Amino acid sequence: MAFPRGDEYNQAVQNPNISFTDVALQRSQVETQLFGLPKPYSGGFTVTYKLQSPNGNWAVRCFTRQVRDLEKRYKALSALVQSNPSLAPYFVEANYLPSGIRINGQLHGIIKMRWVEGDPLNLYIGKIYQQSHVVEGILTTFVGLVQKMEAAGIAHGDLQHGNIIISEGKMLLIDYDDIYLPGIPGLKANSEGQPNYQHPKRTQQNYGKTIDRFSAIVIYLGLKAVKLKPALWAKYDNGENILIKNTDIANLSVSPLMQELSAITELKPLVDRFKGICYLSFDQVPTLNEFLEGAFTYSTTNTGTITVRSSQYAVLDGRKKGSILEHFGERVEVIGRIDALRESKTRYGAPYVFLNFGVYPNQTFTVVIWSDGLEQLSAKGLSINSFKGKWVSVTGVVGSYKEVPQIAVETISQIQILDNEKVATDKLNPKSIPQPAPQPVPQPRPVTPVSSVPKNPPAPKVPTPKQGEEVFNTLYGNRPVTPAPTLQPSPRHPPQSQPISPKQTRQPVKPTAPTVTSTPPNSSTNKQPSPPKKGFWRILADFFS
Numbered sequence: 151m152a153f154p155r156g157d158e159y160n161q162a163v164q165n166p167n168i169s170f171t172d173v174a175l176q177r178s179q180v181e182t183q184l185f186g187l188p189k190p191y192s193g194g195f196t197v198t199y200k201l202q203s204p205n206g207n208w209a210v211r212c213f214t215r216q217v218r219d220l221e222k223r224y225k226a227l228s229a230l231v232q233s234n235p236s237l238a239p240y241f242v243e244a245n246y247l248p249s250g251i252r253i254n255g256q257l258h259g260i261i262k263m264r265w266v267e268g269d270p271l272n273l274y275i276g277k278i279y280q281q282s283h284v285v286e287g288i289l290t291t292f293v294g295l296v297q298k299m300e301a302a303g304i305a306h307g308d309l310q311h312g313n314i315i316i317s318e319g320k321m322l323l324i325d326y327d328d329i330y331l332p333g334i335p336g337l338k339a340n341s342e343g344q345p346n347y348q349h350p351k352r353t354q355q356n357y358g359k360t361i362d363r364f365s366a367i368v369i370y371l372g373l374k375a376v377k378l379k380p381a382l383w384a385k386y387d388n389g390e391n392i393l394i395k396n397t398d399i400a401n402l403s404v405s406p407l408m409q410e411l412s413a414i415t416e417l418k419p420l421v422d423r424f425k426g427i428c429y430l431s432f433d434q435v436p437t438l439n440e441f442l443e444g445a446f447t448y449s450t451t452n453t454g455t456i457t458v459r460s461s462q463y464a465v466l467d468g469r470k471k472g473s474i475l476e477h478f479g480e481r482v483e484v485i486g487r488i489d490a491l492r493e494s495k496t497r498y499g500a501p502y503v504f505l506n507f508g509v510y511p512n513q514t515f516t517v518v519i520w521s522d523g524l525e526q527l528s529a530k531g532l533s534i535n536s537f538k539g540k541w542v543s544v545t546g547v548v549g550s551y552k553e554v555p556q557i558a559v560e561t562i563s564q565i566q567i568l569d570n571e572k573v574a575t576d577k578l579n580p581k582s583i584p585q586p587a588p589q590p591v592p593q594p595r596p597v598t599p600v601s602s603v604p605k606n607p608p609a610p611k612v613p614t615p616k617q618g619e620e621v622f623n624t625l626y627g628n629r630p631v632t633p634a635p636t637l638q639p640s641p642r643h644p645p646q647s648q649p650i651s652p653k654q655t656r657q658p659v660k661p662t663a664p665t666v667t668s669t670p671p672n673s674s675t676n677k678q679p680s681p682p683k684k685g686f687w688r689i690l691a692d693f694f695s
Contacts, residue, residue, distance in 0.1 A: 268317030
């Protein structure tokens with residue numbers, strides 16, 4: 151059975167009492183935007199809506215492609231959390247409803263999850279990275295979370311900044327579609343996780359209680375480095391990492407980040423161990439405790455490049471407008487050169503900037519920076535003119551305005567300036583890097599622990615600088631799905647007479663029929679040789695034979 155499109159979900163959620171089978175959702179109202187239409191949030195293979203009710207708000211995740219074994223995972227997770235009170239504070243109430251929503255007369259499964267207020271880990275760090283004591287609190291809480299999950303034999307499956315939420319002083323995990331749980335045979339991974347947090351040898355065949363170990367080490371090392379040297383955050387944050395990127399893993403010996411981390415006395419032993427882990431097989435990756443104590447075996451002689459996944463997203467050429475529009479509503483990475491910029495203000499007086507690949511009106515792609523992004527740019531002491539003439543990488547969700555593809559950035563770190571055109575070309579045409587042959591692994595040797603880590607440290611509340619941030623707005627905001635069909639505005643939401651600003655307008659992508667080269671049936675190239683003509687006597691003989 152085919153999965154519904156985004157616009158079909160948009161229609162259904164406008165009538166919750168008819169479309170949903172869950173009583174709580176039937177009594178809720180979907181969050182709306184301009185003209186009273188539902189406000190969808192796109193994220194990977196799901197479309198998420200906020201359902202509001204007097205008894206609380208829900209995140210409803212609707213699927214646009216198959217994700218295996220959701221019902222098994224969510225039922226088992228619910229049972230495990232209920233039987234293990236130490237895990238409960240880290241998880242959000244979530245249930246899989248196999249017949250949760252009715253689309254065109256057919257029932258489809260959805261995830262019903264409590265709507266969480268807070269920030270993804272990377273955005274939270276971006277607010278408090280200069281407060282070392284706050285980062286230390288996050289680090290302690292994170293270690294406690296990892297240890298409790300190890301003890302329970304479970305793994306999230308995609309442990310990364312976007313799935314770790316700081317909410318009202320607490321740390322929460324969300325999105326459990328790839329979670330590993332003990333005692334449930336036959337489950338497989340639905341993805342390989344976010345590349346900046348994954349071991350280079352992880353594949354979808356690697357699925358078990360160990361799949362979070364490398365991710366946990368990456369996060370710990372990044373947070374520890376920010377605590378010891380806060381300036382690293384402003385230098386290496388790219389909106390998709392906690393300092394470390396998969397390109398650092400690919401070139402450990404020449405990575406500028408690794409060189410800076412090694413120069414910090416307290417971090418150097420951890421950096422050496424991290425480098426060693428990157429050359430191990432996936433099954434040899436130690437636990438976080440073993441990593442901190444040095445209680446594992448690794449080689450100190452491995453050198454050379456390591457093959458890694460180039461990007462979590464499709465990498466697109468900013469000069470190919472049509473190709474980018476084919477990814478409308480998806481999160482991608484666009485590579486290109488900024489040739490021109492335009493500064494203006496919205497009808498409300500807020501400044502914004504358009505960075506164009508190409509010159510108006512013939513630009514092939516536009517980067518939109520709203521006032522929040524301009525403030526971030528100013529805080530870093532940068533001018534918008536510093537982008538002009540530069541080759542850049544832009545990560546975000548593809549939208550369009552007047553049939554020109556665009557990405558509206560949420561944080562300025564989504565734009566990365568590349569060194570030159572060759573770097574841009576290499577990103578568009580990644581080459582497979584051969585991995586060096588494994589070196590002999592030496593025998594274990596006693597190592598003095600870098601720090602003493604209690605087996606089960608307390609999980610103190612993490613100080614939060616700002617309450618009431620909507621985490622799903624942050625995670626999925628400005629990520630359009632298939633445009634909703636044109637509907638008559640509700641009487642409660644009359645159309646506004648003033649013009650709509652570019653920020654509010656999304657032009658649907660006009661589908662184009664594929665070009666097919668064919669030859670007409672009567673074309674000379676299709677003619678078959680004519681059979682020889684039969685004479686009268688031959689025809690008569692055939693008749694009586």
